[in-house]
Amino acid sequence: MWRKLFAVSEQDQILNEVTSSEYKYGFFTEIESDKIPPGLNEDIVRLISAKKNEPEWMTKWRLDAYRVWVAMAEPEWANVHYKKPDFQSISYYSAPVKRQINSLDELDPELLKTFEKLGISLNEQKRLSGVAMDIVVDSVSVATTFKKTLAEKGIIFCSMSEAIQEHPELIKKYLGTVVPQTDNFYAALNSAVFTDGSFCYIPKGVRCPMELSTYFRINESGTGQFERTLVVADAGSFVSYLEGCTAPQRDENQLHAAVVELVAMDDAEIKYSTVQNWFPGDAEGKGGVFNFVTKRGICERNAKISWTQVETGSAVTWKYPSCILKGDNSVGEFYSVAVTNHYQQADTGTKMIHLGKNTKSTIVSKGISAGHSHNSYRGLVRMGPRAANARNFSQCDSLLMGDRCGAHTFPYIEVKHPTARMEHEATTSKIGEDQIFYCQQRGLGMEEAIALIVNGYCKDVLNQLPMEFAVEAQKLLAISLEGSVG
């Protein structure tokens, strides 16, 4: 008798509390910006390239991508439903007017306030955390800290625009090698119009002494954000890269189509962590960011790439951070927490492509669905004909809150070598009334109980995050799921 589920009225009450939570980053900063008129054609692509004083080869690279994109159709296979963006009504370039920053004091005070609201005061970051940040606000990187310390080790960490000017040989060599312009609709679009992003190069044998961090934020209304990130870890090097994202609250949907490429050479290791809380739309499902991202890394011999993501935002998410395990003995990891609430939709997962011998991959995906949301895990594990002794372990768990949301799992498995082995575990659970009552009996309120249970459920993933990110991620989980917190 004590196993009976919540009475309907109480469930409604909890759902109400949960779904009434408002987006905490919904503010808009008045910054003078240089924005080009909406629309997309070859001239716009040339204009973007010209605004950025790009060399001829880069302009051509963009135009090649544009021509591919024009002929492509927007993909429809994902388990998400949305009104397709009108690509001719988006402005593809928006840059804050003041630039050329030599120190933080020269930053637009409005922008600094924005950072403060985001809780990422640069000074604070500089002084306390030893995190070097390359900040992308509306497509142009305005401040890069710690550059000097990094330069001493030969590490390059700068905006993509700067890299195109200063390190063309590296960009020419690696850009588009992991995610080609032709890869998919959004990757092609990004290749044509990307405005900025981050570039990072770690020389041979160097262990990057600090976490490298980028904060993305969409500010201007009606702009798309198309960053391009490229991380190259040369042989035997190590880097941990953090990416955090927020966007102001608006009625209309904003498009975010980023491309991230990781190159891990022999014996190198890249750890890439993301905490994403783009505006998810309001409780009625209005507004929010469309997040269509292509993230992929390639591992050479004995290399390792580890993706960790905590995704709480965006109205629609379409994202599969992947690893191509090309070299023998290379390792790919994917740890993910995806939370959907209100009317959010997420179709996310990973691809592990095992090409080399003795390659190993681990997938741990934790989905949490609340409100009217839909949360899908989509993952591909492919073991090629040369992938002797390849191993994969996949664990996909779904947690449901309330009875109006959905969780879906789409695992794809292709194994072409007889010695390859893979394991797949999947569970679906509901936060039980028993668990909540147990916590309450020990003195925890309903919301503390839910936060505790959810954090426990996500622990395997949160443990992979660097400390300060893990704390932020826990807070975000609480904000995303609890109505009255904060």
Added chain:
Amino acid sequence: MIEIVNLHASVDGQPILKGINLRIDAGEVHAIMGPNGSGKSTLSNVIAGREDYEITQGDILFQGESILERAPEERAHLGLFLSFQYPVEIPGVTVSNFIKTALNESKKARGEEPLDASTMLKKMREKMDLLEMDKGFLSRSLNEGFSGGEKKRNEIFQMAMLEPKLAILDETDSGLDIDALRIVANGVNALRSPENSFMIITHYQRLLDHIIPDHVHVLFQGKIVKSGDKNLALELEERGYDWIKKEQA
């Protein structure tokens, strides 16, 4: 400490408790016995504030005040503890994190300062020694993969940490072997004081060999039909419940 007055409770319109009267004073240990389905677990859940039950009549006074309108966590903050018959698993939440959160939430509610990490750890070690628990216990996920005995010991551990005024032990002895039973009983006895009280729900006499009750009550068909001292438990052990059922028929 607690006074239950003419308590009637039902589930889905089905009456389970049909007029319970019970008073437990500070420093007393009461045992509630009775056959399966007599309402013992319902009584403990209703006192703890579980939502599934409808109180149709009567009242529960805790330290002189009605707690019927209080949320389960508020009752916990007042000093009410329930050792669950079936403790739930909470994957990924360690025993130490759970207890720390629980203890500090109660302290916060009472306007007290939270315990700092070293005091907390010291207190945990002390209580674990009392219950002969392994140190590795603290870092395990709450009740996940615990044996029946470990789960029950963990309940008593939490009780020892939270130091409640009234602890209700719902069939804490079930699933315990003789050694575990003795350890749990020692834990309970160590906490007995003139200030706090226990309500021990059990089917069997054996726990009461270790924790000597001041009063024993027999619950049958939602009512307390017989009360006595520890000898009543011995009599039940010897004769079973049939004679009580016959008396009530």
